[in-house]
Structure formats: structure tokens, C-alpha cells
Amino acid sequence: MAKIIACYKWVTDEADIRINSEGSIDFSKAKGKISDYDKNAIEAAMQAAQSIGASAVALTFGTAKAKLSLKDALTRGPAESFWVCSESAEKADGAATAKVLAEAVKKIGDYRLIICAEGASDTYARQVGPRIAARLDLPCITSVRGFEIQGDVITATRKLDNRTEVVKAGLPALISVLPEVNEAPIPGLKAVLDAGKKRSTEFKLQDIGLTDADVAPRTEVRDFKAYIMNRKNIIISADTNADKVKELVANLRKDGVI
Amino acid sequence: MPGIFVYADTVEACASLISAAYGSARGVCALTFDEKRADELGGYGADKVFLLKGDNPMQESYAKAIAALLAKEGPEVFLVGSSTTGREIAAKVAMYLDCGLVGDISSLAFEGGKTITTRYIYGGAAIQTEVLDGYAVVTVPKGKFEARKYEGKTSDVITLKVESDNRVTLKETIPLEKDSKDLGAANIVVCIGMGFDKKEDMKIAEDLGRVLGATIGCTRGIVEERHWLPAGSYIGISGTTVKPSMYISLGVSGQIQHVVGIRDSKIIVAVNSNANAPIFMAADYGIVGDMYEIIPLLTEAIRDVKV
Incomplete structure (x- = not known):
């Protein structure tokens, strides 16, 4: 059966990140999660697969830690999952990630549509989708807020900075979707049980014809630190709400913003 | 050269990029599709302007042609204005040229042949410094650098016919609702x-907005879960970034994905019933x-000082 491939990333949950007082970041309590926006990409693949009678599959590139993601991805509906496992994923940039995913897509084969989220919730770099399309020489539609497929043609609505566009492309194609494309449901118990029975395939880089050198990042991370916003952080404490408001307005006038 | x-999809954004690159002791070459205004770019400091011409209305469709032009000209860095169109072109060009891309930077410097960038990650909780050695693509948010005019400076405009990828076709263009465009x-x-x-309760926020002459925005949940306001209204990492002189949040918890969209505000005010809401960490005044009691009081108080 033809496939709709949803790409996703297993990321550190930013809600668990602790900022130390000297500005370093403590990841020790941080758990992994499927990137928030990728949940919408997976759901989009499910809906697309249903509409054209294809099979939705999930694809990720990650370190050994990403093994935890496979079942989570499958509970969201895909029939099968694929995981390119390499420790190089830890330092991979958009260039490396897109190469890996593109080569994995080729290996999976028989696809009609590739769906990525616009960006990952950790880096939100917004580059992997169009990079994959460039590598596979596929038509590419970014910033998609809605789409439908009829026969071999996808019609999508794109959100741009000052307008909306309706565009068409023939399949196979790649789209990158905004979170507003759908509401990703929370998987029920049955979906969780079903996921255990589904197949997951693990690839190593050599299985998809790549070497470690191919996936060396093109950018070098020199420094990484907590962002501390410099704000006044004044909590206005007066006895009544009316007094609080009065004090706030006085401050805003002093600052010259009203 | x-x-x-x-490259940016508007002349204004392109002028801002030229000013980021200007004075880095390397020449600046601007790419534009704007036939009418291509000659203005010289006045903003471009040493050379390529006016790209093709039949496809979607500038995204020229990514491969732009990559081919860059491969031929061999620039050190390609700066792209971060619009939806610009980001797509940047990513494709970076892939065609197999080089690094740093997107939506918050700062940019050129040091000894290297490009040093910073950008926010983890929804804005952290800032990452990256070094790009050699050829690289960087996308720059709108308004990051101020465009400057150089009196009497002009540049050659070289018209170049470029091939488009016509596999994606534009069927319809719908302007955004005014509100979200203005946000x-x-x-x-x-x-x-x-x-x-x-939903009806939003009226008190709208009343406050009216006395302030403010534009109404919201968090992602208001659009996606409650469907109270159109998609263009939400502020945050996947929505709109705002940079007003004053931003007032009402009943906003302050998740990091939202806060990253309000960071450039001059003054941030937060009203929330929960003293532990993270928005207070990001606020000047809380x-x-x-x-429900405070907002009407605030509306009245502002009305009083405005008259």
C-alpha cells in the first residue's frame, strides 16, 4: 500500500528544563517527548492516509534515547514506525537531519506524501521540511494550515506573513504543516494497546547509504546558555485592586507608554 | 564579486539586510524580484543588484535558480529575510549547496571570515551561539536591522532571467484579516x-484595548482550543512575534512558547489570578x-489619564 510518511523528532521537554542561577541549564530532570508540532504532523498523515486509502507511517532520526518515542508515535495511529538510530543525531543540524530523513524516505519507498511540522519545539529552525524536498527533488508546500488530496493532486492553504495562499501540487510531494492544521487527539487506551502490536524498523546510517562524515553538522555550536530576560519584575502590592491599578497606571505614565 | x-521578498526587508551586511568589508549584492524598485537598493548600500525575472508569481519557485546563481558567484554568506517565503528559499538553497543554515537569528556578527550567530532555542528558554565557517545561509527576522540610506550611492542593476519550478501552482491569494496583519x-x-x-468575557479586554488604541492578540489556546479568534491573532513561537511599546497580558499563564513572541516588547504588564504564573517572571509590572475586577478598573483609570 502507498504510504504517507510523517517525520517527527524526539526532543527534550522544555517544561522540565531548570535554569541555574549562574545561567547554566540543568537537563537532569528533563524527559523526552515527541515534538509538540510533530503530533499535528502525525495526525495530518493519519487523516491524509484515510482520505486516499494509503498507510500512514512515522519516521524519526534519533539517538538510542529515541527508542522511547516509537510506541508513543504508534499510539497516535500510524501503522508502522521507522527509526534511524545514530548517536550523530545528538549534534545533527538541519543539513544532517534532512539528509538522513530523505535517505530513509527513499529506503521506505512507495510514498505519496511526506509530512513534516514547520519546526521542532526545541529548535524551531523551520528548515528540515524544505531541505528534504530539495534533496528528493519533490514539490514542496510550507506553512500549511489545511489541505486535501484528490486523486494525485494536493490542494493546500498556506499561511504567509500578510496573506493566505491556496496552492496545488501533484503527488508525491512534501508539506510542512503548522499546528493549526488539525487538533491532535490524545490517544486512548485501545490505541496504546494496539501500538504494542505494530512493527518498528530500525535503520543504521549504513542501511540508508550514509556515513558519519555525511551527517557531520555544518554549523558549530560554540555556546549554549539560559536566556534571562531583563525585566523589572515588579509585583504591585496594594490593598485593593483599585489601588493596584492606580499604581500601575502611575508607573506606565512614568515609563512614557501611556 | x-x-x-x-535576498528578501520586500524591498524594505532587503534594505534592512543590506545594512546588516554593510561595512563588513565585503561587498553586498542584493537579489530582488521587484522590478519597479530594484534601483532603490543601491541607495541602501548594495554594491550590486540582481533583478531576477521569471513568470511564476511564487518566489519560492526560484530556489534552485538562486542556488545556481550563488554557486556561480561564490559569496561567503547568504542572508535571507525570514518571511514564510524567505525561509523556504533559504532552506532549499542551503540543501542544494550542502551548507549550514541558521534560522531566525537574534544577533549576527562577521569575524575573520566566520559568521557568528545567536538564536533562541527550547522555545526561548536558552540562547545558542553558532559559528559558521565558510559558506552559509542565515535568515534574519524582519526589522532586526535598521535600513539606512546612503546619499548619492547607486549600483548597477543586472537583470537576470531565472527558471522556476512550476510543480507547485498558485490558485488563489487571500489578504489576511487586517487585525492579524497589524499585530x-x-x-x-x-x-x-x-x-x-x-467568549463574551473578551469584551472587557476589547474595551481596554479601545481606550489604549491597542491591537488585540491572544495565546495559541484561544485560537486552537477555544476558536474565539482567527488564527492570525495568536502570539508566540509558531504565531506572530510582537514588539510593541507596551504589551498587556490578561489571564495569560506565560508558557515559554508564548513569551518568546513578546520578548521585544518595551514594557510587559501581566494580570493573572495565579501568583505563580510564569508570565510574572517575564513582566515589568504584575x-x-x-x-474580571481589575480590567474594568484599568480601563477606567486609563480613560481618566487620557482625557
């Missing part, structure tokens, strides 16, 4: 959060209390 190449440029923003119980 190797140097820094810049990013608004001088005062009133933001509606999930603390509002009912009032803890029942916003």
Missing part, C-alpha cells in the same frame, strides 16, 4: 489568555488578582 548576498507592527498589544471563562 564574492561578498555577502542578500506584528502594533504599538500597544492587549493579549487574551486562557484565564477568560467565556498585578495578582481577579482580572
